[in-house]
Amino acid sequence: MAKKEIKKVVLAYSGGLDTSIIIPWLKENYNNCEVIAVSGDVGQGTELDGLEEKALKTGASKLYVEDLTKSFVEDYIFPTLKAGAVYEGDYLLGTSFARPVIAKRIVEIAKAEGADAICHGCTGKGNDQVRFELTIKAFAPDMEIIAPWRIWNLKSREEEIEYAEAHHIPLKISRETNYSKDKNLWHLSHEGLDLEDPANEPQYNKPGFLEMGVSPEQAPDQPTYVTISFEKGIPVAIDGNKMDGVSIIKTLNKLGGENGIGLADLVENRLVGMKSRGVYETPGGTILYRAHQVLETLCLDRDTQHYKELISKKYAELVYYGQWFTPLREALDAFVDVTQQTVTGDVKLKLYKGNIINAGTTSPYSLYDPEVATFDEDEVYDQKDSAGFINLFGLPIKVKAQLDQKRMQK
Numbered sequence: 001m002a003k004k005e006i007k008k009v010v011l012a013y014s015g016g017l018d019t020s021i022i023i024p025w026l027k028e029n030y031n032n033c034e035v036i037a038v039s040g041d042v043g044q045g046t047e048l049d050g051l052e053e054k055a056l057k058t059g060a061s062k063l064y065v066e067d068l069t070k071s072f073v074e075d076y077i078f079p080t081l082k083a084g085a086v087y088e089g090d091y092l093l094g095t096s097f098a099r100p101v102i103a104k105r106i107v108e109i110a111k112a113e114g115a116d117a118i119c120h121g122c123t124g125k126g127n128d129q130v131r132f133e134l135t136i137k138a139f140a141p142d143m144e145i146i147a148p149w150r151i152w153n154l155k156s157r158e159e160e161i162e163y164a165e166a167h168h169i170p171l172k173i174s175r176e177t178n179y180s181k182d183k184n185l186w187h188l189s190h191e192g193l194d195l196e197d198p199a200n201e202p203q204y205n206k207p208g209f210l211e212m213g214v215s216p217e218q219a220p221d222q223p224t225y226v227t228i229s230f231e232k233g234i235p236v237a238i239d240g241n242k243m244d245g246v247s248i249i250k251t252l253n254k255l256g257g258e259n260g261i262g263l264a265d266l267v268e269n270r271l272v273g274m275k276s277r278g279v280y281e282t283p284g285g286t287i288l289y290r291a292h293q294v295l296e297t298l299c300l301d302r303d304t305q306h307y308k309e310l311i312s313k314k315y316a317e318l319v320y321y322g323q324w325f326t327p328l329r330e331a332l333d334a335f336v337d338v339t340q341q342t343v344t345g346d347v348k349l350k351l352y353k354g355n356i357i358n359a360g361t362t363s364p365y366s367l368y369d370p371e372v373a374t375f376d377e378d379e380v381y382d383q384k385d386s387a388g389f390i391n392l393f394g395l396p397i398k399v400k401a402q403l404d405q406k407r408m409q410k
Helices: 017-029 051-057 069-083 098-113 128-139 157-166 245-258 283-299 302-320 327-342 385-393 395-409
Strands: 008-012 034-041 062-067 117-119 144-146 180-183 188-191 224-231 234-238 263-269 275-281 345-352 355-362
Touching: 008 017, 008 098, 017 034, 017 157, 034 051, 034 098, 051 062, 062 098, 069 098, 069 234, 069 245, 069 283, 069 302, 069 327, 098 117, 098 128, 224 245, 224 283, 234 245, 234 283, 245 283, 283 302, 283 345, 283 355, 302 327, 385 395
Parallel strands: 008 034, 008 117, 034 062, 117 144
Antiparallel strands: 180 188, 188 275, 224 234, 224 345, 263 275, 345 355
């Protein structure tokens, strides 16, 4: 391997298998360079425990642990929620929008430390390499990027474990339980092992598989009701109790998890072209998406609601593809923010064995007029008007049919 003049590297560090072995690998392959580890706290919880000791023991000169949860929620999760962005109909983008907030902070630290390069542990098959590197390019376009998975001789997670054992690096996983997982405040993803075959049903009831909740079969036999209050598309309270965004997600994660909410098993199209199978736990996020969608049906006019559904798909692609810091995403945010000016109100939901059931919605900006919509007698809607509307609306269909008949008669 060609040695570059790199003296100081900032590493995106999670303490997992990949980044644990990257520290000694960097020192071996880049002339014993200084390695500064950076962990972005986006709600991983206990996964951050003991990271400093581990990073220093494996060769890092220091470890930054940056609390990014508030920014993660307010600057990434809530804009995506307001947009209603869902990738391929099921994926609520838990890993996708966690990467730009982490990578942006890593760039800031790399600049402050005078680093020669930034390193990440993403594989050459995944989406995360794109998300990290596009963010780095957006804020440090000339920064050297090191991606070991694309250049080292290790070809599998099995070989990584062997490398770790040879270098006396402690791991929290084993060969038997080596699911590839990503956890943050919003979700937990599971990939690998038996999940690599789409024919295999996920082992939801197997002890230890689910971490954020239970399977629907194990959920209580009685439903749980929850009311979520929104102001301009942003959740602000649960059951009348005002909360910050982080607390709202934590509270709904607990309620949703207890009721088997938010499990998604999907085969998705990765940006690099292949299909991959993943199982996701997103209990609180699933509740928030449903509540927000329900409130919009009450507060948005038809044309705005339908057009917003079109852009939500594009927004999801931008997030999934790592294109957060782009002019198009900012432009879509401007559109979404205008649509959210009246998305204020309360949504009551019933949580029951994996299901979310609407239980009542109110808003001061409601566009639902019972006097117009009623099937009973009213004095505000003249049903005879619909005849003229249908004649004009259906005129192209009628004219085409008439002309087709004439052509057939010739």
